[in-house]
Amino acid sequence: MGFFDKIKQGLAKTKQNMAVSMNNLFSSFTGENEEFFDELEETLILADAGVETAERAVEKLRAVTKERGLRGGAEVQAAFVEIMSDLLRRGRQELWMETKPSVILMVGVNGVGKTTTIGKLAARYTAEGKKVLLCAADTFRAAAAEQLTVWAQRAGCEIVRHEEGSDPAAVVFDSIKAARARDTDLMIVDTAGRLHNKANLMNELAKIRRILGRELAGCDLETLLVIDATTGQNGLLQAKSFRESADITGVVLTKLDGTAKGGIVFAIAEELKVPVKFIGVGEKQDDLMPFEPEKFVEALLK
Numbered sequence: 186m187g188f189f190d191k192i193k194q195g196l197a198k199t200k201q202n203m204a205v206s207m208n209n210l211f212s213s214f215t216g217e218n219e220e221f222f223d224e225l226e227e228t229l230i231l232a233d234a235g236v237e238t239a240e241r242a243v244e245k246l247r248a249v250t251k252e253r254g255l256r257g258g259a260e261v262q263a264a265f266v267e268i269m270s271d272l273l274r275r276g277r278q279e280l281w282m283e284t285k286p287s288v289i290l291m292v293g294v295n296g297v298g299k300t301t302t303i304g305k306l307a308a309r310y311t312a313e314g315k316k317v318l319l320c321a322a323d324t325f326r327a328a329a330a331e332q333l334t335v336w337a338q339r340a341g342c343e344i345v346r347h348e349e350g351s352d353p354a355a356v357v358f359d360s361i362k363a364a365r366a367r368d369t370d371l372m373i374v375d376t377a378g379r380l381h382n383k384a385n386l387m388n389e390l391a392k393i394r395r396i397l398g399r400e401l402a403g404c405d406l407e408t409l410l411v412i413d414a415t416t417g418q419n420g421l422l423q424a425k426s427f428r429e430s431a432d433i434t435g436v437v438l439t440k441l442d443g444t445a446k447g448g449i450v451f452a453i454a455e456e457l458k459v460p461v462k463f464i465g466v467g468e469k470q471d472d473l474m475p476f477e478p479e480k481f482v483e484a485l486l487k
């Protein structure tokens with residue numbers, strides 16, 4: 186299956202919800218109708234793009250339509266694709282991973298898909314010939330390390346794990362040592378989504394970040410915040426609390442296949458102001474795709 190077909194399949198539910206009404210809307214455009222813009226805004230809000238984002242995008246489209254004197258629905262739709270793609274461009278899409286080792290720290294609330302995404306990334310980069318090492322720093326949830334081990338085996342990469350209940354910082358230390366000794370290209374750190382309370386979790390993440398920053402000074406470090414698309418605006422709210430303790434460099438939006446409200450991606454870009462770097466479109470190893478704003482918007486709206 187080609188890249189484009191795969192996003193389309195992953196976005197099938199959102200497309201059913203959004204693309205049909207969008208296409209009808211754009212073909213009804215006559216250049217005069219005010220309702221057109223109101224309806225467009227409503228469609229965006231219903232797809233979870235967020236009220237402010239929807240208002241701003243439609244305002245822009247109104248201006249561009251006037252400025253360029255656009256008359257046909259197809260032209261207006263093309264302008265809209267441009268505006269929505271721009272909204273999603275928040276810096277570099279590719280991961281920073283030029284140094285050896287480089288590190289990806291995966292954070293997010295429980296159940297969003299951190300461990301699964303790590304498994305998918307491990308498979309992707311191992312297949313590209315990189316030497317990947319997984320660090321099982323979620324020592325809180327029973328069987329978390331076991332789950333990560335299964336993914337490591339599937340990808341054919343290495344893993345450092347300790348006993349359940351041990352200190353996550355110690356696992357990170359050991360992983361760094363192992364990464365140095367084994368000539369690792371990429372180390373990916375799994376973290377807990379839930380501890381006894383939220384303050385504990387945030388402190389622990391801050392501690393892991395400090396260790397990585399100190400022990401691997403000068404190495405590329407991506408901190409990816411994982412967000413579950415099916416939780417919509419609520420998920421975005423929860424995600425925001427991670428901003429303070431973890432300096433987020435990008436977002437992975439998972440479970441897009443499971444929602445009709447994929448418009449949440451626009452709200453994320455607007456509110457968190459970091460690039461979405463990958464999207465998850467299923468549970469299997471190859472169901473992770475690098476995020477490309479323009480292609481995404483085209484797959485969604487056309």
Ligand SMILES: Nc1nc2c(ncn2[C@@H]2O[C@H](COP(=O)(O)OP(=O)(O)OP(=O)(O)O)[C@@H](O)[C@H]2O)c(=O)[nH]1
Nearest residue numbers: 295296297298299300301378439440465466467468
């Ligand atoms: N449909 C779908 N399911 C996904 C996707 N990503 C993850 N999942 C599922 O979501 C569930 C939770 O995934 P995990 O990777 O365990 O989530 P986690 O964030 O590591 O959870 P904790 O370790 O408990 O914090 C699993 O059943 C995954 O198969 C996706 O892109 N699409």
Ligand SMILES: [Mg+2]
Nearest residue numbers: 299300323329
């Ligand atoms: Mg996990």
